[in-house]
Amino acid sequence: MSLPDTASANAAQIDYWNTAVGQTWVEHQAQLDRLIAPLxxxxxxxxAPTAGERILxxxxxxxxxxxxxxxxxxPGGGVVGVDISEPMLAVARARDLPVNAVEPQFRNSxxxxxxxxxxAFDAIFSRxxxxxxxxxxxxxANLHRAVRPGGRLAFVCWRPYAENLWMRAPMDAAQPFLPPMPASDPLAPGPFAFADPLRVRSILEGAGFSDVTLDPFDTLIGGSSVAETLRLNFRVGPLGSALRTAPHLAARVSQALEALLESYDTPQGVMMPACVWIVQARR
Ligand SMILES: C[S@@+](CC[C@H](N)C(=O)[O-])C[C@H]1O[C@@H](n2cnc3c(N)ncnc32)[C@H](O)[C@@H]1O
Known part of the structure; x- marks a missing residue:
């Protein structure tokens, strides 16, 4: 299947998720799935999806x-997964179907x-x-059109970066070894763009959704060894971005980061605090 139109409004994200970052998600798929599974x-x-439903x-x-x-x-239901990352969709298409599952459609859209x-759908989900x-x-507004009247929306998104220690603490440990970073726009497309609950509510209600709720959910996430967690931190999030532009700094950051991760090590692997919104709404 061809790539989506790169002249689109989301061209920058399409590029981002089809190059280095998409590749990172492909290479670390099992570890990333383990990391965010509880969320x-x-x-x-x-x-609460049920038998026979059509879900996006x-x-x-x-x-x-x-x-x-x-x-x-x-088998009596229907599931469509949409994404803009061809390398990630290729992984999705190649994975084994669970028993008694409908064959999902994966669309590059x-x-x-x-x-x-x-x-077209009874419910919309997103992790x-x-x-x-x-x-x-x-x-x-586009998603609102796609779900039937009375249909449900449920997704998980991050609360603020400052409160998500699993990502912030490694960056804080690395910061003394990195050049100063420009402040980022909190509303720009990115992992923390939906951290403000008033903004999320206003976007959903503006699109026509009702019964909008945002519930905080806090837990520990991780489950990988110190070495695996270190490798992932070098590839994702703000530290990953910093090291992509200055890879020679990785060696300097490594020692401080390893010491930090060891302080969170448990018999289940490195486990660090994460906090998200669980968002629900209805058409
Ligand atoms: C943080 S990843 C989460 C992937 C997956 N939901 C999971 O939990 O493993 C974000 C995903 O959103 C996709 N994405 C970003 N913008 C999109 C858009 N406009 N339409 C469809 N997918 C998009 C990215 O390509 C990427 O796969």
Missing amino acids: GAEAMRVL DVGCGCGETTLELAARVG DAQVADLGEA FGVMFFSDPAAAF
Whole structure:
């Protein structure tokens, strides 16, 4: 399948998720799935998909949650995963189907603008796939059209960076060894773009959704060894971005970061605090 139109409003994100970052998600798929599994599980729990439903997974990436939805709705249901990252979709398409699951469709489409059908789904789900739209109002209006009247929306997104120690503490430990970083725009497309609950509510209500709720959910995440966690930290988040432009600094950062990660090491691997919003709404 061809790549989405790169002249689109989300061209920068399409490039981002089809190059180095998409490749990182492909290479670290199992570790990333393990890291964010408890957070996606909470969004899945509140969505409560049932047999026979038609469900859209937005920003489905390497397909972990799409496959779970496919098992939940079973052979009589329907599941579509949409994403803009061809390398991640290739992983998703190659994964084994769980038993008694419907075969999901994986589409390379920009959820902000793609024709997803009118009232084509009973519910929409996303695990960290809805914070990257250049125009969130337009994107959620598009998603609103795609879900049937009375249908459900449930997704998980990050609360502020400052409160997400699993990402912030490694960056704080690395900072003394890195050049000063420009301040980032908190509303720009990116993992923390939906941290402000008032903004999320206003986007969803503006798009026509009702019964909007945002529930805080806090837990420890991780589950990998110190060495694996160190390697992942070098590839994702703000530290990953800093080291992509200055890879020679990795050696200097390594010692400080290893000491930090060791302080969070447990018999289950490195476990660090994470906090998210579990967002629900209805058409
Ligand atoms: C943080 S990853 C999460 C992937 C997956 N949901 C998971 O939990 O493993 C965000 C995903 O959103 C996708 N994405 C970003 N903007 C998108 C858009 N406009 N339409 C569809 N997918 C998008 C990215 O390609 C990426 O796969």
